[in-house]
Amino acid sequence: MSVLIAIPARYASTRYPGKPLVALTGANGTATTLIERSWRAACSVRGVDKVVVATDDDRIRDVAESFGAEVVMTSESCGNGTERCTEAHEVLGGGFEIVVNLQGDAPLTPHWFVEDLISGLRAAPDAGVATPVLRCDGDALNSLLNDRKHDRVGGTTAVFASDHSAMYFSKEVVPFTAQTYAGAEPTPVFHHVGVYAYRPDALAAYPGWPAGPLEQLEGLEQLRFMENDRKVLCVEVEAKGRQFWELNNPQDVPKIEEMMAAMGLD
Template structure:
């Protein structure tokens, strides 16, 4: 039996950090639709789905010609929502799923291809996620957000084998600066995850630890429960990667994204 490769985009309306952000207009088009476009540009997949608990998001997604899966309002984070969606789809334990977060419309499709590739090549990896090495501009932007109390980028540190050691909303490692970036690199975590379905389906049943609660980062649940998360360094090819975390990110994303386009018809399905 061949292994399926599926992209699931979790999206909820009631984000505590930025309510309604999947439907925020970016150049005249809802943010979630820009993210669907990213997924559609990835070749060799068995389907693209949006997992949501909100009828408003579902209606916009379906009108764009993509399938929305209605999931429970009790899901605590995107990974739990993706796990439920994988069960709805009846995916097998050896299948692979990429969680493309709905607030990351600048994600290059090649990042998704690389995550699928890592899971194919490294059977010991329960999950995989990409990072970008910060340049001076992105480092200063992240540092400014932290100084101003804005919850924004996530940072990552990992071992010599590429296994994640920690993720944080704080700048890591401590002591880094623009002047030390060459010798002490800083890595910006991209909100994109790949999982083996057998690991993904077990995620909602893992205990939530103090690190996940403190950082409010779901990927720490894997680390706190002994699962191997492999980190993949990717190249942004000169385009600074940024997510829709705060209302102030809208203007930046609009400069980086193409203009809106007409909605696709129901006959053009994901």
């Protein structure tokens, strides 16, 4: 089953303009752009046939090509990463059986998150879309709560049914829990990992649907599938000792650099 990983990257981010070109310093003191780190993460995934950066920006294209990435230029009209992946798949001529959207702000995504995601979608023929979720420990939950306390839009949380079909995604911390947690203690909150795997029919249908009220309120592209009665499968993944965080705001840069240093990631 052929697999494409597309890394959608745009310069004109509302919350963090120029984010793909932000440099992150690894454990060895070397500063490398976010887009290159995301590309490296994609290239480490086993069983993938092609990895491309999908962008509409010449600056991102030039940087990506300088470190050896294949770049697919997409239109400025793409409203989010899913639409950009749809267009990239079309530009490449289609034909892939699974398209993975590894968003360009998740350089700490371990290869097994994506491998488990692909396996999960393959095992669920009734799902057109799958996405990973990671159970928060106390430290991760407190980081999410701290972002909300300071009016920062941080990570996304997910709730799902017993068959792992998504019930909702939110930039608020859901479900609510009055209990406090610390350290590595497991919590009932799941951090949504910003990666998606699509079957081509679901991906092709997406741009034809208008953005619904929930997508517009939350600013979360995956809600468009749910608002159009398409099942989104949540695939639970394991950290295996790895820390995970996405770069959503400038304040996340030192946090991610600290995580890379702690894990010895260059």
